[in-house]
Amino acid sequence: MVQELNKPSVGIIGAGPAGCCAAYFLKDDCAVTLIDYSHPLRTILPTGGGRCNLAYAEYDFKELVKYYPRGEKFLYSVFSKFSTVDTVWLFERLGITTYVQQDLRIFPDSNSSKDVQDAFLRQLKNVPVKKERALRIEPLKDKIKVVTDMDSYYFDSLIVATGGHAGYEMIERLGVKIIPPRPSLVGLVTKENLKPLAGVSLTNVESNGMSGDILFTHKGISGPLIYKISSIKARDKFPYLLSLDLYPENFDLQQLFNDNPHKQINNLLSGFIPKKVVNYILKSLDIADDLKCHKINGEMRDLILDSIHNFTVNIIDVNKDVEVVTAGGIDLNEVNPKSLESKKIKGLYFIGEILDIDGFCGGFNLQNCWSTAYVAANFILDSNI
Numbered sequence: 113m114v115q116e117l118n119k120p121s122v123g124i125i126g127a128g129p130a131g132c133c134a135a136y137f138l139k140d141d142c143a144v145t146l147i148d149y150s151h152p153l154r155t156i157l158p159t160g161g162g163r164c165n166l167a168y169a170e171y172d173f174k175e176l177v178k179y180y181p182r183g184e185k186f187l188y189s190v191f192s193k194f195s196t197v198d199t200v201w202l203f204e205r206l207g208i209t210t211y212v213q214q215d216l217r218i219f220p221d222s223n224s225s226k227d228v229q230d231a232f233l234r235q236l237k238n239v240p241v242k243k244e245r246a247l248r249i250e251p252l253k254d255k256i257k258v259v260t261d262m263d264s265y266y267f268d269s270l271i272v273a274t275g276g277h278a279g280y281e282m283i284e285r286l287g288v289k290i291i292p293p294r295p296s297l298v299g300l301v302t303k304e305n306l307k308p309l310a311g312v313s314l315t316n317v318e319s320n321g322m323s324g325d326i327l328f329t330h331k332g333i334s335g336p337l338i339y340k341i342s343s344i345k346a347r348d349k350f351p352y353l354l355s356l357d358l359y360p361e362n363f364d365l366q367q368l369f370n371d372n373p374h375k376q377i378n379n380l381l382s383g384f385i386p387k388k389v390v391n392y393i394l395k396s397l398d399i400a401d402d403l404k405c406h407k408i409n410g411e412m413r414d415l416i417l418d419s420i421h422n423f424t425v426n427i428i429d430v431n432k433d434v435e436v437v438t439a440g441g442i443d444l445n446e447v448n449p450k451s452l453e454s455k456k457i458k459g460l461y462f463i464g465e466i467l468d469i470d471g472f473c474g475g476f477n478l479q480n481c482w483s484t485a486y487v488a489a490n491f492i493l494d495s496n497i
């Protein structure tokens with residue numbers, strides 16, 4: 113107990129992946145207190161569809177940073193200290209062995225987020241967790257005070273890891289700038305009524321220099337390619353136009369017409385793209401779907417080709433029901449990337465998704481948590497030697 117009193121005190125607001133990971137790195141050398149109004153690591157359970165996609169198998173950190181539409185430059189320094197290989201090592205130390213899926217996403221061998229939660233909680237069993245809501249942070253001369261809905265605490269250092277959906281007002285009151293948070297990695301809502309296409313998926317669609325699968329939904333479009341686009345365009349104002357190449361390969365439509373003069377246009381095109389999409393396109397062009405190919409003139413052919421290669425929709429919103437991460441958060445100009453310490457308030461650190469950092473789907477957002485947690489914890493440990 114006496115020894116505990118001599119240790120520097122570190123408060124951590126938020127027991128999500130970032131906060132718990134920082135607590136793990138600090139627990140042996142500091143008197144750590146976690147503050148979370150909810151159950152620790154509750155937020156890791158739904159990750160990766162319950163399998164926890166904890167990292168991505170890109171081992172060159174200079175390449176890894178390129179998967180973050182926001183934070184690329186900042187993470188260069190962070191990942192130079194802790195990136196994919198270190199994450200795999202961290203999980204091995206926690207007793208979680210991992211495997212790399214074909215698409216390079218890394219999962220625990222057990223495919224269980226619950227196992228990841230349990231492994232951290234076993235390690236943190238001696239770290240006190242205050243089940244309280246932090247309301248205010250007050251920097252004092254040598255300490256940082258945290259006022260919760262039940263009590264007040266004083267720490268030598270304070271880490272804020274409240275994620276992408278909370279804690280902003282508390283931080284803004286300290287004069288720290290917040291970039292307004294917007295949903296990212298979400299489906300998009302279209303002005304056009306795409307309900308007749310709901311449930312139809314297309315593979316290898318191209319848009320904005322990227323390629324991937326899409327899925328039509330009741331509200332618009334979704335799927336891996338759309339998530340990426342929603343991430344890149346997270347700060348764009350609605351409405352914006354999105355053009356999709358539904359069949360990026362070159363195909364000589366006129367030659368196909370010549371070879372199949374008596375075939376119905378919808379039957380011919382459904383050899384390339386799903387019939388429901390073909391019918392939607394033909395309807396929007398006012399071309400009868402049962403028209404024989406020999407009756408299609410050059411103008412109609414060009415319109416059809418343009419609608420396939422340049423399928424344009426008006427994006428009017430994101431599908432808020434399925435938000436995965438937020439673009440926005442603490443302005444990175446406010447934070448030192450070498451320590452994650454606030455440039456304005458000594459002893460105050462920000463880690464995880466509360467920062468204006470977000471990556472694509474693939475384990476990048478949890479990697480941000482592990483890496484920023486490590487760098488902040490390591491700096492606190494080094495400063496207290």
Ligand SMILES: Cc1cc2nc3c(=O)[nH]c(=O)nc-3n(C[C@H](O)[C@H](O)[C@H](O)COP(=O)(O)OP(=O)(O)OC[C@H]3O[C@@H](n4cnc5c(N)ncnc54)[C@H](O)[C@@H]3O)c2cc1C
Binds near residue numbers: 247436478
């Ligand atoms: C459905 C879903 C699936 C996902 N899958 C993946 C995936 O497979 N791979 C990946 O890399 N990323 C994934 N993500 C994103 C990833 O889960 C987040 O980026 C990550 O959880 C952020 O961690 P964090 O610790 O920064 O914040 P959070 O996980 O949001 O944790 C913040 C914690 O702070 C607490 N808190 C907030 N405010 C206060 C307060 N005032 N006082 C006390 N406590 C407070 C909250 O209760 C919470 O426990 C997924 C996200 C979702 C929603």
